[in-house]
Amino acid sequence: MTEPEKQPISIEALKRGDRAEFARMVDAYSLHIYRLAMRMLSNPQEAEDVLQETFLKALRALPNFEGRSSLSTWLYRIAVNEALMMIRKRKPEVSLSATADNGEEDEDGEEMQIVDWGHMPESELLSTEARRNIDQAIEKLPETLKVVFLLRDVEGLSIEDTADSLGISQAAVKTRLLRARLRLRDELSTYYRERMVEK
Amino acid sequence: MKDHSHAHKCDHLISTISDYVDGSLSPQLCEELEKHLCECENCTVVVDTLRKTINLVQTCVEDDCLPGEVRARLFHTLNLDDFLKKDAGV
Numbered sequence: 266m267t268e269p270e271k272q273p274i275s276i277e278a279l280k281r282g283d284r285a286e287f288a289r290m291v292d293a294y295s296l297h298i299y300r301l302a303m304r305m306l307s308n309p310q311e312a313e314d315v316l317q318e319t320f321l322k323a324l325r326a327l328p329n330f331e332g333r334s335s336l337s338t339w340l341y342r343i344a345v346n347e348a349l350m351m352i353r354k355r356k357p358e359v360s361l362s363a364t365a366d367n368g369e370e371d372e373d374g375e376e377m378q379i380v381d382w383g384h385m386p387e388s389e390l391l392s393t394e395a396r397r398n399i400d401q402a403i404e405k406l407p408e409t410l411k412v413v414f415l416l417r418d419v420e421g422l423s424i425e426d427t428a429d430s431l432g433i434s435q436a437a438v439k440t441r442l443l444r445a446r447l448r449l450r451d452e453l454s455t456y457y458r459e460r461m462v463e464k
Numbered sequence: 465m466k467d468h469s470h471a472h473k474c475d476h477l478i479s480t481i482s483d484y485v486d487g488s489l490s491p492q493l494c495e496e497l498e499k500h501l502c503e504c505e506n507c508t509v510v511v512d513t514l515r516k517t518i519n520l521v522q523t524c525v526e527d528d529c530l531p532g533e534v535r536a537r538l539f540h541t542l543n544l545d546d547f548l549k550k551d552a553g554v
Contacts, residue, residue: 284544288539288544291542291544292535295530295535295538296528296530299534300528313537313538316534316538377506379506380509381512381513382513383509383512383513383516390520391520391523396524399520418518418522419521419525442482443479443481443482446517447514450514453513453517454513
């Protein structure tokens, strides 16, 4: 999520309770928060709940916002926590802590897919079915890997801001990002290999 | 067929490819990896398809949008109805 293009959101105005500025902030960031929640939860109603709760909490917490992180990082942190609370209601064992290891098992020994599908035409790489497959591949990632991938590669946060949003170390972000990317690459390789064989 | 030391090199360097595609790998490791890529077809495929994977995901999410009714309910929840008529784009 990049800062708004035209005029930066004024933190001072937000802290003063300027409603027009708050509305501008909501419009600047709501798509990003909704997209993150949709891809974390794969459920439109829950994603909308996360979206609303994120801005309600931001509204309440703004007077105490110290600006140690950027507005976008702060909003992402609230949204991720809300989405994780939803996930924990379904699966109580999910944790994002540095010691949590779901999805972080050592993948040594797993055979990597070596299929050179990168030169397939875009029309095939991004067909309706292929796009659905990409969505499903993201959905299948373990939560700890998925949220790192979404913040870094979908929302475009830096490693530092991703770590800040999740409250984990930059080293942990890098490790999880590598695993998420490799898993996705393998999923896509399996799919595109089949498409290549069909030809 | 790869010999054992070559395969070991692949395993070692695969941990660096995420930083490599981000352009944040140290110059020394970057040089080592690129030298390896010149002689290892499999690792070249992995790097190329990893980069392509990220690009495809980013292209797919470009189509994501906030449904109008979701925006309307959000503004209502936040008591911002009087700002609703403005375009969603910033």
